Amino acid sequence: MISVKCPHCHVGLKVDEGKLPPGVTSFKCPKCKGLIPISMLSEKEGDGFSSSDNTIVIQPVKTTTGKLTVIADVHTEEQMFPLREGIFIVGRKSSHPSRATICIQTSDRSMSREHIRIEVKKDVRGGYKHYLSDNNSKNHTLYNCNFLGNEEVVILNNNDEIIIGHTVLRFNE
Numbered sequence: 001m002i003s004v005k006c007p008h009c010h011v012g013l014k015v016d017e018g019k020l021p022p023g024v025t026s027f028k029c030p031k032c033k034g035l036i037p038i039s040m041l042s043e044k045e046g047d048g049f050s051s052s053d054n055t056i057v058i059q060p061v062k063t064t065t066g067k068l069t070v071i072a073d074v075h076t077e078e079q080m081f082p083l084r085e086g087i088f089i090v091g092r093k094s095s096h097p098s099r100a101t102i103c104i105q106t107s108d109r110s111m112s113r114e115h116i117r118i119e120v121k122k123d124v125r126g127g128y129k130h131y132l133s134d135n136n137s138k139n140h141t142l143y144n145c146n147f148l149g150n151e152e153v154v155i156l157n158n159n160d161e162i163i164i165g166h167t168v169l170r171f172n173e
């Protein structure tokens, strides 16, 4: 749900971007009955909407799940793991039994075998949110250059960087 202003009568309106039909270019202001032009964005970063030339720009709800890319370095080859709805435990692949569901092939011994937890959940608007937390790892987790605290949960955004051990992971929507 986003807040917009009618460009004609300036009344404040609430728009549920999840309920707009695809390809819609305008809707009628319930107060002045003027047509409010809208434009759906597909690839824009930002805070949901902005207003320019009297056109209300709306970022559609993301109905796809993200992916995790392991950045290549001396210990690790590049690897890519698609995410889907559910809970993932991410860590170093080893021959020991582990609860990890995403196992990274690496010689980085500072990465725990069950290092981080990512939960992918549908939100009320029908889009997906990706929740990251440290899984009680020995060397902790850096999220965009900050250590995650115990019990801290963050919502992942496109191009976020996660460092586990010496290995860099990138999240993309």
Ligand SMILES: [Zn+2]
Binding pocket: 006, 007, 008, 009, 010, 011, 029, 030, 031, 032, 033, 034
């Ligand atoms: Zn109006």
